[in-house]
Amino acid sequence: MNIFECIKSSFRNVFSNKMRTILTMLGIIIGISSVILIVSIGNGSQAAIEEEFESFSAGSLNISMSTSNDIETRDMLTMEDYDILKNIEGVSYVSPQCSGSNTYIKLLDPKETKSASVSGVTSDLQYIDNVNLLYGRYISNNDVDMRTNVAVITDTTAINVFGKCSEDVIGQQISLKTWKGTTKFYVVGIIENTNASTETEYSDEYPESITIPVSTAMRLYGVDFVTGFTVLTESTDNSDFMKNIIISVLEKEHGNEDKYYIQDSSEMVESINSILSYVTLFISFVAGISLLVGGIGVMNIMMVTVTERTREIGIRKSIGAKNKDIRIQFISEAVILTGTGGLLGLFFGYIGALIVGNIVNIEPVMSITSIIAAVGISMAIGIIFGVTPANKAAKLDPIEALRYE
Amino acid sequence: MEMLRLENIYKQYNQGELSVTALNNINLTVNEGEFVSIMGSSGSGKSTMMNILGCLDSPTEGLYLLEGEDVSKYNDSKLAEVRNKKIGFVFQSFNLLPKMTAIENVELPMVYSNVPIKIRHEKAKAALEKVGLEKRIHHKPNELSGGQRQRVAIARALVNNPAIIMADEPTGNLDSKSTFEIMEIFQRLNDEGTTIVMVTHEPDVATYTKRIVTFKDGNIINDAPVTERTIAGEGVN
Ligand SMILES: Nc1ncnc2c1ncn2[C@@H]1O[C@H](COP(=O)(O)OP(=O)(O)O)[C@@H](O)[C@H]1O
Ligand SMILES: [Mg+2]
Numbered sequence: 127m128n129i130f131e132c133i134k135s136s137f138r139n140v141f142s143n144k145m146r147t148i149l150t151m152l153g154i155i156i157g158i159s160s161v162i163l164i165v166s167i168g169n170g171s172q173a174a175i176e177e178e179f180e181s182f183s184a185g186s187l188n189i190s191m192s193t194s195n196d197i198e199t200r201d202m203l204t205m206e207d208y209d210i211l212k213n214i215e216g217v218s219y220v221s222p223q224c225s226g227s228n229t230y231i232k233l234l235d236p237k238e239t240k241s242a243s244v245s246g247v248t249s250d251l252q253y254i255d256n257v258n259l260l261y262g263r264y265i266s267n268n269d270v271d272m273r274t275n276v277a278v279i280t281d282t283t284a285i286n287v288f289g290k291c292s293e294d295v296i297g298q299q300i301s302l303k304t305w306k307g308t309t310k311f312y313v314v315g316i317i318e319n320t321n322a323s324t325e326t327e328y329s330d331e332y333p334e335s336i337t338i339p340v341s342t343a344m345r346l347y348g349v350d351f352v353t354g355f356t357v358l359t360e361s362t363d364n365s366d367f368m369k370n371i372i373i374s375v376l377e378k379e380h381g382n383e384d385k386y387y388i389q390d391s392s393e394m395v396e397s398i399n400s401i402l403s404y405v406t407l408f409i410s411f412v413a414g415i416s417l418l419v420g421g422i423g424v425m426n427i428m429m430v431t432v433t434e435r436t437r438e439i440g441i442r443k444s445i446g447a448k449n450k451d452i453r454i455q456f457i458s459e460a461v462i463l464t465g466t467g468g469l470l471g472l473f474f475g476y477i478g479a480l481i482v483g484n485i486v487n488i489e490p491v492m493s494i495t496s497i498i499a500a501v502g503i504s505m506a507i508g509i510i511f512g513v514t515p516a517n518k519a520a521k522l523d524p525i526e527a528l529r530y531e
Numbered sequence: 532m533e534m535l536r537l538e539n540i541y542k543q544y545n546q547g548e549l550s551v552t553a554l555n556n557i558n559l560t561v562n563e564g565e566f567v568s569i570m571g572s573s574g575s576g577k578s579t580m581m582n583i584l585g586c587l588d589s590p591t592e593g594l595y596l597l598e599g600e601d602v603s604k605y606n607d608s609k610l611a612e613v614r615n616k617k618i619g620f621v622f623q624s625f626n627l628l629p630k631m632t633a634i635e636n637v638e639l640p641m642v643y644s645n646v647p648i649k650i651r652h653e654k655a656k657a658a659l660e661k662v663g664l665e666k667r668i669h670h671k672p673n674e675l676s677g678g679q680r681q682r683v684a685i686a687r688a689l690v691n692n693p694a695i696i697m698a699d700e701p702t703g704n705l706d707s708k709s710t711f712e713i714m715e716i717f718q719r720l721n722d723e724g725t726t727i728v729m730v731t732h733e734p735d736v737a738t739y740t741k742r743i744v745t746f747k748d749g750n751i752i753n754d755a756p757v758t759e760r761t762i763a764g765e766g767v768n
Binding site for chain 2: 127128138139437438442443444445449524528
């Protein structure tokens with residue numbers, strides 16, 4: 127019996143009992159569609175995260191206080207540390223980070239305010255963060271020296287506060303409200319919001335991000351220390367070496383140990399990706415179990431089918447079917463069953479990914495690899511779980527099979 | 532010319548400690564062009580005999596030559612090939628596949644011998660014409676009468692040009708009119724040169740054949756030609 131003939135007749139047998147076939151395929155459909163959903167959402171968010179981190183230059187280091195140890199006043203990072211870091215060999219740019227909490231910005235509608243995330247920085251940050259300046263200028267050294275009340279805002283903030291993003295916004299004022307009261311800042315520049323890819327214009331989840339001179343920020347929040355530093359090194363090859371130097375310089379300056387912590391931006395991408403791949407792995411494991419259960423379901427139904435069709439097997443054997451022909455027939459029926467389940471799973475998984483992606487705002491990414499893997503795995507399940515019933519059918523004694531009622 | 536020969540054939544069934552001898556030292560020769568009926572009471576070993584002749588089963592002991600080929604020691608796969616090429620079965624209960632049409636049922640043996648689809652259609656159609664069912668080729672078994680179903684089964688048995696047709700009580704489930712039709716077809720096929728071995732327990736059905744072999748308790752107790760043969764062709768009204 128040639129293989130084309132066999133596939134044709136298997137399709138016919140499999141779909142002659144539609145209800146049973148669909149119920150049997152359900153386990154495979156659920157398994158494959160959840161794998162597809164999770165993998166394509168996972169790939170989509172990975173792509174989104176990578177895009178987000180593209181705005182950071184490779185090799186930028188984030189220096190902060192470590193959270194585990196008890197911190198004393200002498201451990202706090204200050205502007206003196208900034209001057210020291212600036213002069214370390216191999217450091218291209220340094221910007222302090224000074225951010226405060228509970229700050230609100232007045233929106234276009236004078237009655238409305240929204241929380242703002244204010245960062246005090248120096249002009250170097252524009253090189254470290256690769257900012258894309260749309261209008262005006264960035265924070266300058268002069269701003270830092272003079273503690274001017276100037277601010278760089280993002281395009282989305284410009285729209286939220288002024289209702290537009292254009293040259294006209296430069297020179298206008300924004301009002302920031304802290305526990306000390308309201309302070310007005312002149313807008314000197316508008317930069318592109320790099321979060322825009324994951325955030326809709328209407329989204330209220332994200333605070334408006336405002337960049338001001340570090341000295342101004344320290345005065346605004348009444349502090350004489352900074353939250354941390356962002357450093358860009360000349361070369362990315364020796365980042366571990368640079369991290370050690372920076373830590374030891376800071377520890378020597380403050381006379382302490384284990385109080386500072388440096389995070390690598392590339393390391394951050396990696397760690398997020400690894401968390402993501404663990405989540406994907408775990409859910410794929412769960413989906414794998416559902417495929418296993420689905421496969422056992424297929425085996426069970428194939429066993430029932432073989433019993434029900436004992437007489438048919440006897441007839442086929444009596445007119446010349448070999449054991450091999452019967453075995454191939456039942457395996458191919460199982461493969462068609464699970465393969466069709468896999469294709470349906472692919473379809474429903476992709477639909478599901480589009481729906482979920484729409485809700486969580488991630489564009490699902492479906493790779494050729496995952497399509498091939500889904501169909502391949504489901505067909506492999508058909509072979510694995512179809513072999514036992516097929517062997518049972520092949521081994522039936524023709525005389526007894528013919529006598530079966 | 533000799534079609535088949537059985538020499539000292541034994542068939543034993545072991546059921547636990549009990550051993551049943553279904554065939555006890557059978558010797559039989561059937562020549563080409565013969566039309567043999569096998570008779571005997573229930574349990575005398577007729578079906579066991581047919582299963583061995585039809586290569587569905589192997590004897591416990593003895594020699595079976597089919598067209599000079601010793602098939603008694605063949606394995607499953609070889610036996611399947613012999614069944615496909617040399618033997619056409621007709622059963623009491625028709626044994627058609629219920630989901631397939633008449634022509635698909637008739638094509639099935641050729642599917643297993645890899646006959647190309649076009650030739651398969653033509654041959655199946657010709658076989659169905661031979662049994663007078665050219666107008667029913669696309670009917671499913673449940674749309675056909677018992678006699679028509681058996682004729683589809685005969686067409687299926689014929690289609691691979693077998694050396695011999697084995698029929699185990701082919702008229703056992705049929706009324707007298709259908710029985711007559713089937714015997715007419717068998718006689719016609721036999722006249723054209725097909726060798727037929729048929730089991731029956733009805734003496735008047737046996738008179739359509741040319742030779743009667745009688746079994747009792749696994750032995751052949753009588754083997755004689757039919758003296759007053761009924762010819763179906765003449766009786767058609
Ligand atoms: N599969 C089997 N297992 C055990 N005994 C069997 C089997 N098939 C047939 N027999 C026995 O062999 C003898 C002959 O049976 P069978 O050939 O079917 O007789 P018939 O067809 O003439 O009625 C009977 O005694 C029957 O019980
Ligand atoms: Mg019998």
